[in-house]
Amino acid sequence: MSAAKETASEIDYYAKALKAPRIRDSAARLAEQARDIGWSHEEYLAAVLSREVSAREASGAEIRARVAGFPARKSLDDFNFEHQPGLKRDTLAHLATGAFLAEASNVVLLGPPGTGKTHLATGLGLRATQLGHRVLFATATDWVTRLGTAHQNGRLPQELAKLRRYGLIIVDEVGYIPFEQDAANLFFQLVSSRYEHASLILTSNLSFARWGEVFGDQVVAAAMIDRIVHHADVITLKGSSYRLKDHQIDSLPSTRPENTAE
Structure with a gap:
């Protein structure tokens, strides 16, 4: 040889x-x-x-990225900034460095449906996986269901401890469906367990002032918001739905009663 x-x-x-x-x-x-x-x-x-x-x-x-459970792979590079001219690119670029994850800080994306909240949350989550962080993505109702199952099985503390091992948890669609008191309490425990330990990204179509309607208790909502925003970047998106931009909404039949006054 x-x-x-x-x-x-x-x-x-x-x-x-x-x-x-x-x-x-x-x-x-x-x-x-x-x-x-x-x-x-x-x-x-x-x-x-x-x-x-x-x-x-x-x-x-x-x-x-596969384990994270993203609904679709949407990167930050694909985001349409023209539809959100008020969004500061510098802020997003800084978040993309993953510095907020090292600091166990949160990101909150607020705005009407279709303005890009889920896209940005997914993009930041995808970037986190590339930086070596473990990520989980689910809607608010799915998270409550998961925690509820753990609670029923007597394993809620263990489940919360397990989730703390993930550097980032993404909670999509907070506010689309109101929570009953038990569900609200479970969600509060998720937020509290991660406070200053690991990061959250939350998206919501409602302003913080209306979260009391979602959780059925202003006190619980205020305590939750306090923990979320203590170390957080809060980004508010504005405008109409990007998904409907090519549709002629004005052509839809009106449901308002006709004004018959002379």
Whole structure:
């Protein structure tokens, strides 16, 4: 066996032992380039390891994105800023760095339906998976159902502790369906358990002033809002629904009674 083949065989063995088969492929592809350019041994090793790390990070991000349960893959790059001219790109760019996750801060997106709240929440969540964070996405009603099941099984404290291991939880559509008192209390416990421990992103079609209507108790709502916004970026989106921008709403039949006055 030639020296080159023997070395290739050793690399193959070591790559399998390290459970890093891509090292074998990268080493072979980069070897000729290293010889042609005159890389040092250290430069060649760094290039091979860099390819392995990049591949692992990409693979890990894809797995984290699948586990997160996003309703659709929507990135921040795809967001239509023309529909939200008041949205500060600098604010969004800063959030995309993931700094708020390191600080266990929250993001709240408020605005009418169809203004891009879920898109932005998903985009920030997707970016978090790329930065190495574990993420879970669900609607407010789905979260309450999950917590309710855990409560019924006597495992609510364990479930809340498990969820704290996720760097980011996204709660979509707060306010679309009012909560009964038990559900409101469960939601409050979710917020409280993550306060200053891990981040939340919440979207809502209602202003904070109307959250008391959702949770059926102004005191509970106020306590919840206090914990959410203590460390948070609150972004208010305005305007009409982006989903309806190409539809002629004015052409729909009016449901208002006709004015028959002369």
